[in-house]
Amino acid sequence: MTRQSLHIDWTACDGRGLCTELLGPLLVRDEWGYPRAAGYGSDVPIPSSFVAEARDAVALCPRLALTLQEVRAPARS
């Protein structure tokens, strides 16, 4: 099974906060405005209900810092 994962390129991201608006509770802004996903770093698994919003975030990020990647999900226990 493949799942979508959102990759954040920290060298490009400038904490503009578009993605945190679009990806609501999944991503939150830290105290400097940068996105944070609870429990994850640069690769955030995107549940299927959020894939459309993730696509919008990739398209609209003013710094082109986001990419959506397909990952073959290791069977998580």
Place this chain on the structure above:
Amino acid sequence: MAEAFWALGRATGVVSLVLFTVTVLLGILTRSGRPALGLPRFAVTLVHRNVSLLATVLVIIHVASLLADPYAQLRLVDVVVPFLGTMKPFWLGLGTFAFDLVLALVITGLLRHRIGQPAFRFVHWFSYAMWPVAVLHTLGDGSDVGKSWLVLLLVLCVGSVLVSLAWRASATFVEYQHTRFEEARR
């Protein structure tokens, strides 16, 4: 008929200048990274893009209708190659130059993901050249420049861009700049 093309050319020219002014203001707002006018940040970028596309459609109509107006003596080369015109070649050339810049800005804007951020940013800086060139073209070539409504409109456009440029250059322009400065100072 020529009269109609001329009227259409003038009207679309003025409206597109106003829309490009709004585009610049919205671009600066986008760059500041703040929600504005009751819109979230991602919507501000979308409105910036859409207003710029609408403005582009209007300049295309502006150019096409003046091509059709025999008095304007516009040739096809004058649409893309600046300063070759028969009438007021300098002021017309500024319009052509601004038009070329708009095409470059819109194409690179729409292909941002294809060409990458550095190339997009490089071309996008030219929006700060495109807008004043378009204003000068209006001042030099506009048939209505003597009319008070156009003077008022131009004063409003230039004034609003100058104010937002001052904001753009100020220390508190970017959201979170304050927090980031504090942090850097520690």
